[in-house]
Amino acid sequence: MSVALPTSHTAVTVPEVMAALKYSRSKVYDLLRSGALPSYTEGRARRIPLDSLHTYIHNRLEEVA
Numbered sequence: 001m002s003v004a005l006p007t008s009h010t011a012v013t014v015p016e017v018m019a020a021l022k023y024s025r026s027k028v029y030d031l032l033r034s035g036a037l038p039s040y041t042e043g044r045a046r047r048i049p050l051d052s053l054h055t056y057i058h059n060r061l062e063e064v065a
Helices: 014-021 023-036 051-064
Strands: 040-042 044-048
Touching: 014 023, 014 044, 014 051, 044 051
Parallel strands: none
Antiparallel strands: 040 044
């Protein structure tokens, strides 16, 4: 079962990234802390721009190719 990211959004939440990448919460927050997955906060809400997520996935694919 694959999880589709919302196409009407410009940014996604940590749980949406977790579901899309099949990563644990701690792995996603490690990526956020290291800067590998850029994000921003709005109040207490953490958001990851879809462009950042797509760039991260593209970079990972290039690493293994």
